[in-house]
Amino acid sequence: MASVTLTKINKAYGPVHILRDIDLTIENGEFVVFVGPSGCGKSTLLRLIAGLEEISAGDLHIGGDLVNHLSPKERGVGMVFQSYALYPHMTVYENIAFGLKLAKEKQQTVHERVSKTAEVLQLEALLERKPKEMSGGQRQRVAIGRAMAREPRIMLFDEPLSNLDASLRVQMRTEIAKLHQRLQSTMIYVTHDQVEAMTLADKIVVLNAGRVEQVGSPYELYENPASIFVAGFIGSPKMNFIQGTLVVPGSNQSQVSIAGAGDVISAVNSSRLQKGAKVTLGVRPEHLALRPATAQDDGLEVINVEYLGNESFVYLQHPCAEELLVARAPAYTSIRVGDLVLLDISPELTYLFDDECLAMPRTSLQERSREVGNG
């Protein structure tokens, strides 16, 4: 168990800059998730921490020690790979014991640690099996066991669940969460799946094009995204964005003019912007309420309705939005394809971004978080 500190970490392959000036502090025992689209550098960052790639510039401290030039073993990391990477010619027991034996542990200790690991991960019955005789979920558990057995200071997970099928993924997610509660060790987890990030993390690090876009708790990221990128990345289906113009700036409420939808009130502090500034209004699908348009209204056309059983997604064409707007509706919605509908947007459920894609502070949120804090 240890804390991890990254100071101005850079990684470049020749002229290609993968990571730029990453600053990050990970507390002892924290579960941190790196999330971002493919190619954002999240796996590279994890491999830098693991010691599988060299750091081009910057300092990496684990538990207070500078570890830039130490091997993975000396850093005290354990890693779970996306493809499991079990040693195919060894049994589960040998796989888990491999690192311990290399560390010249006594046979007694090796046996105890392997047994303990197997017990935690419910692998006792599988110890004599070879990897090819096991299912994907079992292999993944062995891979976790192999990383755990040496009792590393930090555990690293590189998209460990993306090779599993959907139901198994949910199950393993819960098991990893339980494992973290039980071991209380520092864990760093890379995924492109924002649901995994939201459910597992104490702290989420959103990466975009080699930079840290935002660091925060799942709640902070969802309620107070720093930029359009984070707002669009966290939440599924993704947030709707509509271009508009700021009509009345204000420190408590702002009025935005949206073509085809009239003026919308947004509960954000936009006092730093001028009247007439170009802004983007963000509304989550669950906060878009729909009502049928009357003949004289200028309604939006329904392009598609997806029925999911527990709910429906309604896709709308908006003249000023590049993508279709998505609204979350009850499963038995009366809205049909081709209908014209109007949007009801309540001010405190909106987000507003300036033309540099940065978010305006939400005023209603502060009150609400205070309520949460008081309760």
Add this chain to the structure above:
Amino acid sequence: MTIQSLHMQPSTRKLIKHLLLRTAFWLLILAIMLFSVFPFYYAILTSFKSSAQLFSIDYLITSLNFSNYQTVLSQTSFVKSLWNSLLVSTLTVAISLLFGLTAAYALGRVEFRGRGTVLLIVLAVSMFPQVAVLSGLFEVIRALNLYNNPLGLVFSYTIFTLPFTVWVLTTFMRQLPKELEEAAIVDGASPVVTLFKVFMPLLWPAMVTTGLLAFIAAWNEFLFALTFTLTDDQRTVPVAIALISGGSAYELPWGIIMAASVIVTVPLVVLVLIFQRRIVSGLTAGAVKG
């Protein structure tokens, strides 16, 4: 022939065509079998004949006469050359595999500048015909004081088996998943441990195959063996067989030569039979999600 029989039912015609193709296929296989097996079969046949029977042509074994085998095995120089061959071939295989494996690790898994060039040079070495390097190699062996010594043969054979070994093992080494190596690194394994504890067990099929081929090449090699040895007790079997002579300059003891050839071939057949079980594919199954 009536007009009716010319216009057979389409299904009958199809059946006849099918049968004809079938027959032609099996005839072809038979011909290939005959071509490849007959010389060896005839050698066995001849080895069981007494010198009086030699010039009668038979295609079946009529009598089992072991006198040729007795003669061959009673020659101490032949038995000695068998041991020499075994020693030379085994050492060649061992050295080739050891160097081949370590070279393949470097060429297959370590990124360095000029990797492709090195591979090409390795390949180029094996392109020269043996005769071209014979005189040069002779000087080297003399300088190393290995003339008329089986170790000289090991040295020269290794030069010719290594390129092949390196290429095949490098190809296999590249196919092993990168994560496997990284997992070993995270587990604290040094490159040597990774190579011998993680990669080598996975490369067994490739090693057995290349090892067998290297063994056969070394076992059957003639030119170097003839050039770099002088005395009977240092020779390997191919040379020993070629130098078997009869009672006079006008007699070639075919029966004895054939018996010796059969004796020499048997170890190879046995080796292939032993190791064919190890030449199994899919040994990496289960390492990564397939």
